[in-house]
Amino acid sequence: MRITIKFRLIGTLLLIGFLGVAQEYVADLNVYTTVDKMPRLKGAGNDISRFIRKQVNYSDNLKIKGVEGDVWVSFVVTASGEVTQVELEKGIDKELDARVIEAIKATEDWKPGVLNREKVNTKMRLPVRFQLSSGERQLAGSIKSLEVLGKHPLFVLDNKIVDGLVAIEDYNVESIRIIKGDKAIKLYGDKAVDGVVVMTSKRGTPPLY
Structure with a gap:
């Protein structure tokens, strides 16, 4: 009888210990x-x-x-x-x-x-x-007017052709304009077949090319 009671007591303690660990483990997952x-x-x-x-x-x-x-x-x-x-x-x-x-x-x-x-x-x-600056937003809007699959416009900054897009800060932007068609090719040659994005920076700002 004593042996049975002893085993039951040990079993109960083990069960309580297991439940305690299980509850702690669940709490960690919350x-x-x-x-x-x-x-x-x-x-x-x-x-x-x-x-x-x-x-x-x-x-x-x-x-x-x-x-x-x-x-x-x-x-x-x-x-x-x-x-x-x-x-x-x-x-x-x-x-x-x-x-x-x-x-x-x-x-x-x-x-x-x-x-x-x-x-x-x-x-x-x-x-x-x-968030785009106002200058970047204006540039993006202008380029969308030139969007043709597989074609890319020429970029010109302060009358100089630049390789790809120039990161020009908003405070540096004086003006941005788009030139298309024969006029673009006449001014800048065959590189301008997809159009030209002409950017002018404000005076006194560092050169960006």
Whole structure:
């Protein structure tokens, strides 16, 4: 009788211990959207979106296509400070969307979210904004008028032909105009068969070619 009671007692203790570990394990898997302190990324300050934006190459090719807007992403910062479950919620361009996802996955040195004084898994959702300057937007709009599959306009900056698109800051832009057809070819030769984007920078600004 004593032996039976002893085994039952041991079995009960093992079961209680197992349930305790199981409950603790389940708690570790919980993901919270509302916490007392949100996760913080070292070096990002209070603007994680802006920090991520700086890590992404917003290329001239994207700007010339007029790509701008908010890339919405969600991800989980675990209780141990790791980034998991990175997902795109709303994108604006496949190439740019992928770069944002890669930038978030590459982040390190996260301080996890805190709930009831305990570090917890926290789901975050944020927009990463890409915005053209007025000059870039004007240039993109002008080039769209030349869009023909497989063709590319010639770029001329301050009366000099440049190789490809020049990254010209908004404050440097004096004017942008488009020349097409025979007039373009007459002025700039056969290279201008797809049209010409003529840009003029303001006086006193550094040369961009």
